[in-house]
Amino acid sequence: MVLAAAIAALGAAQPDSKLTNATLTAVGGIKVGHHTLAERPTGCTVVLIEGGATAGVDVRGAAPATRDTDLLDPAKMVQQIFGISLSGGSLFGLSAADGVLRYLEEKRVGIAFGGRRIPIVPGASIFDLAVGDAGVRPTADCGYRAAQAASAAAVVEGSVGAGAGATLGKYGGIERAMKSGVGSAAVAMPDGLIVAALVVANPLGDVIDPATGHIVAGVRAAAGSGLADARALVRSGTPRVVRSGGNSTIGVVATNARLSKAEASYLAQLTDDGYARAIWPIHTVVDGDTVFAIATGTRSGTTDLVALGALAADVMATAVVRAATQATGLPNLPAVRDLRR
Amino acid sequence: MNRLLLAIAGMVAVSAALAAQAAPPASPRATSGLTAVDGIKVGHHTLTERPTGCTVILVDGDAVGGVSQRGGAPGTRETDLLDPLNMVDKVNAVLLAGGSAFGLEAATGTVKWLEEHNIGWPAGPSRVPIVPGAILFDLGVGANPKIRPTAECGYKAAAAATAGPVEEGSVGAGAGATVGKFGGPGRSMKAGLGTASIKHASGLVVAAIVAVNAVGDIIDPSTGKVVAGVRNPDNTFADARAILRAGTAMQRPRAGENTTIGLVATNAKLTKAQATRMALMADDGYARAISPSHTNGDGDTIFSLATGRWDGNADITLIGGLAAEAMADAIVRAATQATGVAGIPAARDLKK
8 A cells, every 4th residue: 555655656757856967977986978070970978987887788789899898798807897988980989999998097097907007998889870971980089088078967968979870760771760869867766776877879670668659769651751660660561671771779777786797797688678668679680789787886785686677677768768859850860859840 | 564564463462462361261270379380389288286387389390499598587498509509400399387497397298299209300310309498487376386397298288289279378388377576475467378470461470479477567568558467455556667666665576486488480481590589589579568577586588480481581680570579469468368366366357
């Protein structure tokens, strides 16, 4: 009875209201910075954890572009990471992490090794080369600038940083796609647990609001102004347009809980359920979907992994929806807010 | 001239499609559910002593197989050989069973039945039946947890397998299945076994079968609404998503109470790696229709089978997308088709 009343009073989406910053930086010790290139819509987004964090990863898409993911295996030695580099530019964009390493080395952040520090910065990239001049890609300079720009302020969302060239709804080809970007969300629980997510949503699929089953953004109808519904296209056997423009959704889930490396890996896996709920279809052969999980461990005490994992999937789904709703359109690539006009 | 030919071809195609829709099934082959995939048979055996049992998916000949194992508390056999790096690339049957780890014994009976019928991987003078399997934890349902599916159950389910419509609800591996366990004892609901299929005009068929025994609630992904799950005292849904979001004290899932096990099948021709991708994408159906899913109290596992009897070309992204959709449909059916047991109502009981 008490339980039901408590739920009725809170509602499903209310707990966020006590956070003035409901983005990834709601987790203490985490900074986020973007750098967006001026030459074409692409860039990089850097997550810094200068105090170090336990981390894990889940790569479920079939076309990933990643670096330093092997060392996140719980069987491998390294126990702490200090940053995550998310970038546009496909494989080329992975070099953004070089700049993050340089920035952190200059600040003497990383694993002590002799008189030096080795910053551990895993990374992932999205394919955005079909949006503008494919020769323009994020470089080490982009990663360095994004690290310089990083702050603990609320994360700027929309078509910035690694999400500057992000698109979605490409089952019918890039011509019928929509603009996407960076989204972020966070929840704070009564017991002090904070779970937050940041995502660069660049999927082949549509973005769905799991609370209603409705499409937020996706493949536009071949004629007129509506949406085609990728679920209906797949169900009816409509073939995919093969040259769809490239994909991948890459993101980070963060918590102040204290987790082992194996638990962080498991958290990354559970967070992937948020992708499944908010993106349709997901984890395809042409998506390099990746989720990093980081646990700062500043909250002492035990954490129930079931609740943590469920909350992580939930905030990730919210972040994906925000990546669509906060985006700004480009010529021939309208965003949600453009269609509403 | 060309336009005329196209028009005629179009009319023929349309009338053929209409005929295909209108024609009654010529054989006992099911038109929906897992057995809509040509070459797949399904058999259940349900124990009478306690609500538990097993379900066997038999392949007529063999099929390329894959698996996705994402839950934190699995009970499986022969899943390692399904790794695309490993040699065996054919599967003869898949076992789904209740009875926790003990229930894996049922596969022994399925292997025996297949050997008697000379079905299996050719290995010198013998044939070795390849039967991957997974179990769910249903020992808390009914009075006697010592009653578990044995080899005899797996043998009988294999012998009972047919290509006809699959019986759904509280049967076979789903006989003891329950959902919505965040509120602890007395607030869960009965679930069972469900199946669904999607057929395209091209001839491609993708289908799913699942025994749903999740910690979480069952959600209809097309509306976001709870279909079955944790109950309030007045038999309304408490909504596991809301319980988790509110941070309210809850019953933590215990090993021995959960796990959703299923299988997706297609008549497409797939490599072992593609079959693995199909299973992985089908797992997105779990994520959409079960909230939360893949918890460390769930041993969620999905097998995939590709019979290769359809020689058309289909993109694995399309097949995987359909597999996720068919699996979500099957999960919802597992809840809606279930029959309640004492103290554990099913969705249909609450509607009364």
